[in-house]
Amino acid sequence: MEIVSKLRNLDAYPKVNEDFYSRTLSGGLITILSSVAIVFLFLSEIRLYLYSATETKLIVDTSRGERLRINFDVTFPALACSLVAVDTMDVSGEQHYDIKHDIIKKRIDHLGNVIESRQDGVGAPKIERPLQRHGGRLEHNESYCGSCYGAEVSDDDCCNSCDEVREAYQKKGWGLSNPDLIDQCKREGFIQKIKDEQGEGCNIHGFLEVNKVAGNFHFAPGKSFHQSFNFLQDLLNFQTEHYNLSHRINKLSFGREFPGAINPLDGASWAHQTSSGMYQYFIKVVPTIYTDIRGHKIHSNQFSVTEHFRDAVGYPRPPNGVFFFYEFSPIKVIFTEENSSLLHFLTNICAIVGGIITVAGIIDSFVYHGHRAIKKKMELGKYG
Template sequence: MELGGMEVRHRRNTKPEEDHLAPSELLQNLDIFPKLPKECKKSTNSGGIVTILTLLLMFILFISEIYRYIDPDYVYSYEVDKDFEGKIQINIDITVATRCEYTSLDVVDVIGSTMSSKGKMKYHRATFELSGPRRVEFERRRDTANVLRTHHHVLHEALWKRHDVFFSEEEWEDILRREHRTPERGSHQDVYNACRMVGTLFVRKVAGNIHMVPGKPILGLGGAHVHIASLLDKEFFNFSHRIDHLSFGPRLRNRVDPLEAVEQIAHSPMETFQYYLSIVPTRVVHTFSTSDTYQYAVAMKNQSVNDTQQSKNIPGIFFSYDTFPLVIKVTEARELLGTFLARLAALVGGLFATVGYVRQILGVVPEFVHQTKFGRRLETRWSRCKHQLALKLNEAQSNGCATGNVNNMNPPPLDPDSDT
């Protein structure tokens, strides 16, 4: 706007601008962990010792947490077994003190199905008596199995570990090689007085029995499973036996079965050995794998068959088995990685915080005690003790100095030969 040739300009009404914070200053204002200057810090010997002990304890707890994460515990649960059509894998390695031509291993289930082991089992002529080194090896395995069976309630979690617990890698490979090892033989055919039966069978998931009796099996009327043993003399069979291994399902490294390294001696040819097995399906769930196997419990009974009972009972070895309708689920209880890292962070922070609180409490306690009547009395006594101790030290020091001066003032001894 112009007035009388003059131009009027409107000036902007500006206010002083506020100071803007730099990004670094803004971050410093947000710092909730303020740092004290070095001259405001005081380091002591006791503080250094406490720090070393704290770091040592933290290292021990840190290692224990890592080990707990790598090797977790197991949680047991139960569920109904819905797999009715599956088959059970039977792994067996047994030596019977009867020649292979006079006996065989056969399976019969409650449905009436008969399965011969021919083609599925390997029969090896063998000597029942073990030589020195193999006897020592068998006794060692039997002692180990007995200890593990006796203390299974303490070691049950170790049975499902993926790494070696009871057997080293070399021992485990030796166990697997033993199943395929040729039995020891004598120098003459007459030395063969036993039959070793090794192999794997697959049977239906129903009750049944595995038996070894005199004579080879034949099919009778209606497809019945029949053994004719009346033509064999008693001297041809002896059912003393040695069970090197009997398990159900896939082999697991650390599992020790009830019939592992078991030996039974028959005192007469007409002796019967009965094993009653309860098979329990088991599912082992690891972090990246799942294994389905079987456990079993066993009860054993043996009896002698006399001539009056021979028509009803026959000598032999019988494994009567039945399956349990529930599945035991063994789950590896490994926590999540985030939870594990949070536990480590809480461990470090909580340990330092706890030690700091303890040091503060220990620092306050002397002041609190000093303000009490008991504390003042204790301090007075301590002052008196220090004063008396100082007096005694000064007195002892004074006596020592006086004795030294007296010794220095004594004249030298007289010489009898001198003119004086």
């Protein structure tokens, strides 16, 4: 019994007989408001506990020898698909022109409706038996070796495409005046494609794999177009200085998507009064690693961008096209999803409940004693 008595004396919460309670209207209102605040903050704390928070950390990027994937989706409302090409180059000296793999082109009309969708480089007219170098047609099981039409340097030279015929003529100093007579050019159907696509636009989307070094990729009137332009100028009444390169960037990202990623060029469009010129986007790529709550890592990139347009005037005259110049930040950003610990959650709950009850008690005491003091003064004034 002595131990029980000692424990009773340690009670920090002495009980008051209900007969001594004094309940007030202000106390009831304060109780309701404090209860609402406790419930609201309690639910907020549960939400923070159940949903992960993201911690951000910056480190020096020491990665080497990696490849960069560039995802793009760009629409040219007034440039035909047969005229637009994708080129890349970087500071290491690697260059690729008129890239066709992993790229899809969609022919669109002036209203933006899709006329045709095809993988780039696919869809040229097919000739079952192309012309061989020796003058005959390709026979069954025979290897194809196209004629260079007199521009062969040796008996082993073959020209299997319109570009190769043109290059052979160029080495000889000859002009390719009538490609309709060249079997390779006729088979590739380039001239007919340009005729068919007059007045159309083009949506081009896909991805590029490039070295992780500074460089650029750009959309411009294609190499094949420039090679064939001499005989197309009279045919189609084009002018080399005036391409309508107005465009809309539907999507542009570097690497895989991750939660919270913002691509600042998505939905951007540029329609300049002067159609010819050099549209330039200067991009700073920031390597990023996103680690989710399960520990899965997503290696990606963020980027910032500035824009500039350079008119095709003056000397030297800039090339026509839409250019994306990119370089890499030496800093890598690491995002990590983390959940609050159970102990931290319980500590916050106790702090919320105890804090609100304490503050509410102080307010109630202030209101109660203030009301009593005012009432007492009023009574003294009345009887005095």
